[in-house]
Amino acid sequence: xxxxxxxxxxxxxxxxxxxxxxxxxxxxxxxxxxxxxxxxxxxxxxxxxxxxxxxxxxxxxxxxxxxxxxxxxxxxxxxxxxxxxxxxxxxxxxxxxxxxxxxxxxxxxxxxxxxxxxxxxxxxxxxxxxxxxxxxxxxxxxxxxxxxxxxxxxxxxxxxxxxxxxxxxxxxxxxxxxxxxxxxxxxxxxxxxxxxxxxxxxxxxxxxxxxxxxxxxxxxxxxxxxxxxxxxxxxxxxxxxxxxxxxxxxxxxxxxxxxxxxxxxxxxxxxxxxxxxxxxxxxxxxxxxxxxxxxxxxxxxxxxxxxxxxxxxxxxxxxxxxxxxxxxxxxxxxxxxxxxxxxxxxxxxxxxxxxxxxxxxxxxxxxxxxxxxxxxxxxxxxxxxxxxxxxxxxxxxxxxxxxxxxxxxxxxxxxxxxxxxxxxxxxxxxxxxxxxxxxxxxxxxxxxxxxxxxxxxxxxxxxxxxxxxxxxxxxxxxxxxxxxxxxxxxxxxxxxxxxxxxxxxxxxxxxxxxxxxxxxxxxxxxxxx
Ligand code: ADP
Numbered sequence: 001x002x003x004x005x006x007x008x009x010x011x012x013x014x015x016x017x018x019x020x021x022x023x024x025x026x027x028x029x030x031x032x033x034x035x036x037x038x039x040x041x042x043x044x045x046x047x048x049x050x051x052x053x054x055x056x057x058x059x060x061x062x063x064x065x066x067x068x069x070x071x072x073x074x075x076x077x078x079x080x081x082x083x084x085x086x087x088x089x090x091x092x093x094x095x096x097x098x099x100x101x102x103x104x105x106x107x108x109x110x111x112x113x114x115x116x117x118x119x120x121x122x123x124x125x126x127x128x129x130x131x132x133x134x135x136x137x138x139x140x141x142x143x144x145x146x147x148x149x150x151x152x153x154x155x156x157x158x159x160x161x162x163x164x165x166x167x168x169x170x171x172x173x174x175x176x177x178x179x180x181x182x183x184x185x186x187x188x189x190x191x192x193x194x195x196x197x198x199x200x201x202x203x204x205x206x207x208x209x210x211x212x213x214x215x216x217x218x219x220x221x222x223x224x225x226x227x228x229x230x231x232x233x234x235x236x237x238x239x240x241x242x243x244x245x246x247x248x249x250x251x252x253x254x255x256x257x258x259x260x261x262x263x264x265x266x267x268x269x270x271x272x273x274x275x276x277x278x279x280x281x282x283x284x285x286x287x288x289x290x291x292x293x294x295x296x297x298x299x300x301x302x303x304x305x306x307x308x309x310x311x312x313x314x315x316x317x318x319x320x321x322x323x324x325x326x327x328x329x330x331x332x333x334x335x336x337x338x339x340x341x342x343x344x345x346x347x348x349x350x351x352x353x354x355x356x357x358x359x360x361x362x363x364x365x366x367x368x369x370x371x372x373x374x375x376x377x378x379x380x381x382x383x384x385x386x387x388x389x390x391x392x393x394x395x396x397x398x399x400x401x402x403x404x405x406x407x408x409x410x411x412x413x414x415x416x417x418x419x420x421x422x423x424x425x426x427x428x429x430x431x432x433x434x435x436x437x438x439x440x441x442x443x444x445x446x447x448x449x450x451x452x453x454x455x456x457x458x459x460x461x462x463x464x465x466x467x468x469x470x471x472x473x474x475x476x477x478x479x480x481x482x483x484x485x486x487x488x489x490x491x492x493x494x495x496x497x498x499x500x501x502x503x504x505x506x507x508x509x510x511x512x513x514x515x516x517x518x519x520x521x522x523x524x525x526x527x528x529x
Pocket of ligand 1: 042096116407448
């Protein structure tokens with residue numbers, strides 16, 4: 001509202017809310033900090049889990065930053081921007097989501113102190129950007145090369161990503177599966193598409209029973225017990241059309257007045273379905289995966305023809321099957337033809353935890369790999385699945401980028417140290433912002449210590465001292481949470497892909513800068529909308 005000659009001029013719809021200047025900044029910063037503090041306690045191997053209950057009472061128990069934030073019903077626009085950081089981090093690297101959000105929260109907290117000292121938000125934003133750019137260079141400088149065939153190192157990377165995510169019990173087994181799967185799907189040039197690795201969850205059995213299968217696993221069973229349980233040298237037809245009698249498009253009533261007519265009607269139905277099955281047989285297929293239904297009569301004829309048939313296969317599974325077996329997904333009965341079929345050495349139905357699953361092995365494309373993750377309860381399996389997804393992503397990122405850094409807060413301490421030196425070389429007001437950025441990064445080792453029940457101040461002092469001392473290993477000194485001491489993180493096997501850190505720092509800085517630059521929040525009235 002402004003006024004002209006005493007007459008107020010309204011430019012916004014009635015009911016709109018507007019906050020400006022410091023009020024807008026404090027509101028946004030407070031909201032963003034609240035999000036960061038919500039996930040802070042989950043950071044690191046000793047981080048706690050959260051139990052999230054949705055409106056219909058479904059429970060998710062997790063330690064995964066992005067899952068927590070996605071499940072929380074967040075409304076504040078600045079808080080939503082923090083959730084976006086976690087999502088971006090998850091999309092780009094698959095891990096480090098909590099780290100990114102916690103750093104962003106701390107950057108904003110430090111910015112608030114500067115605002116109180118009357119440093120202008122654009123000066124802070126500028127300094128933060130400079131610091132974020134410099135941080136990228138420093139991280140690249142301290143990164144170490146990954147040899148893509150260094151299984152021991154890759155397993156350590158998988159291990160670090162999985163720590164604290166409910167996978168402790170069988171980490172040896174799981175990291176082995178992850179690294180095996182990624183090396184199997186990696187291209188010669190190092191690119192990895194984790195889409196090729198299919199993870200199937202199965203409640204029952206123990207984590208130790210989890211296994212990897214070269215090929216595809218489909219959580220389905222064949223439609224008729226008379227069909228073969230195993231088909232060797234499989235010729236696979238993928239069909240996205242119903243193997244059923246065509247229902248009339250319009251509501252038509254067929255009046256049948258005599259038993260003969262009824263028989264004729266049924267015969268016709270059977271003849272039509274048999275026609276479809278004949279087409280499948282004629283194509284040379286001995287396995288049929290159908291995305292739609294297969295009715296009783298069709299099941300009978302398919303079984304009689306010795307075809308292994310599965311119905312209502314998920315679309316995503318059809319796509320993966322197509323890739324794995326080099327088949328085309330045929331979307332009409334008339335298009336069924338021998339050249340559309342795919343190949344696999346064997347298609348077999350097997351019992352896993354008392355339930356049938358279909359194994360398609362020896363696929364034409366050897367890059368298809370599946371894993372069955374098993375665990376005692378649904379919550380355990382779900383959290384394991386998330387841990388495996390993270391581990392698969394980080395190992396693939398390490399194989400792709402061929403660079404890794406130490407974990408346990410070591411890179412953050414090193415960054416903080418070198419950024420402070422950089423700040424001094426910059427001078428002026430920007431120096432204050434770069435120093436604030438440097439100090440903010442210490443939130444990671446500090447939180448790791450806090451969550452492990454250690455004294456954060458003592459730990460920070462010790463870590464700073466060991467980094468300042470210099471020497472070849474100084475930059476790898478971090479907080480070995482499991483042994484409650486500072487130590488060389490490379491030796492402790494706590495390692496992460498470089499991209500986890502570069503992405504976390506850059507997206508945290510970007511979000512903090514974006515939130516800082518807002519000095520006017522205009523919210524439309526909800527009821528009026
Ligand atoms: P994020 O969602 O950010 O990945 P995590 O809860 O997985 O959060 O914690 C990751 C942090 O924990 C990283 O800084 C990593 O280096 C550290 N970390 C993992 N394992 C250990 C360990 N054994 N000792 C110390 N720090 C560890």
